[in-house]
Amino acid sequence: MDQHEENFLEHHSDQFIEMAYSYERFERVENPDGYGKRVGDCGDTVEMFVTIESDHLKHVSIQIDGCLNTIACANTVASMTEGRTLEEAWEVTPEKVADYLKTLEEDHFHCAELSVGAFFLALTDYRTKKRNGWKKQYAK
Numbered sequence: 332m333d334q335h336e337e338n339f340l341e342h343h344s345d346q347f348i349e350m351a352y353s354y355e356r357f358e359r360v361e362n363p364d365g366y367g368k369r370v371g372d373c374g375d376t377v378e379m380f381v382t383i384e385s386d387h388l389k390h391v392s393i394q395i396d397g398c399l400n401t402i403a404c405a406n407t408v409a410s411m412t413e414g415r416t417l418e419e420a421w422e423v424t425p426e427k428v429a430d431y432l433k434t435l436e437e438d439h440f441h442c443a444e445l446s447v448g449a450f451f452l453a454l455t456d457y458r459t460k461k462r463n464g465w466k467k468q469y470a471k
Contacts, residue, residue, distance in 0.1 A: 342434065343434040344432065344433035344434045346407075346431055346432055346433055347403050347432045347433060347434045347435065350402070350403040350404075350406040350407050350410070350432060351399040351400070351402050351403040351406075352399075352402075353402075353406050356391065356392050356393050356406060356409045356410075357392070357393060357394065357395070358380070358392035358393075358394075359378075359380070359392075359394055360380035360382065360390075360392055363380040363381055363382060363453070364381055364382050364383040364457050364460065365379075365380070365381040365383065365453040365454055365455075365456040365457030365458075365460065366378070366379070366380055366381075366452075366453055366456050367379045367448075367449040367450060367451065367452025367453035367454070367455070367456060368449060368452065369445050369448045369449040369452065371397075371401075371441055371442070371445040372441070373397075373398075373441065373442075374397075375395070375396065375397025375398060375401040375442065375445060376394075376395070376396040376397060377393065377394075377395055377397065377401060377405050377445050377446050377448075377449040378393065378394040378395075378449060379391065379392075379393055379405070379408070379409070379446075379449045379450045379452070379453040380392045380393070380394075380453065381450075381453045381454065381457060383417070383457055386416055386417050386418075387414065387415065387416055387417070388412050388413050388414060388415055388416075388417070388420055389413075389414075390413065391408075391409040391412055391413045391450075392409070393405045393406065393409055397442070398439075398442070400435060400436070400439040400442040401442040401445060401446065403432055403435065403442075404425075404428050404432070404435070404442040404443045404445070404446040404447075405446040405449070407428045407431050407432060407443075407446070408423055408428060408446045408447055408450045409450075411423055411427065411428070411431065412450065417454065417457075420450075420454060421451075421454065423447055423450065424447060425440065425443035425444045425446075425447050426443075428443040428446065428447060429443050
């Protein structure tokens with residue numbers, strides 16, 4: 332392990348490291364119940380795919396093109412919301428994500444905002460599809 336890697340591990344919480352290096356939720360879902368995508372000013376991209384069953388988030392998966400901070404934040408959003416009701420899922424905030432990670436640096440708080448924003452777009456997409464259920468069968 333080199334010095335830079337040691338400093339990184341010492342600087343971050345166990346939660347941050349676990350979320351930053353977890354790839355189990357990386358999955359592109361065909362015809363999800365809800366989909367959201369945001370591109371940050373930094374150039375990072377977060378895509379969220381949600382599967383809903385009985386008003387609960389059955390599965391939340393992600394695709395990321397970005398830094399470890401963005402990966403950690405997106406994984407945290409997915410972890411915090413999967414299994415929750417839709418009402419509970421709307422309560423996730425960038426502040427809650429940062430609090431959970433403990434060591435998200437202030438100048439990377441936008442990664443939490445980016446991840447929560449993509450998630451909210453996925454929930455909004457689900458609402459729209461639910462209202463216009465007939466359109467889902469024609470989605471690409």
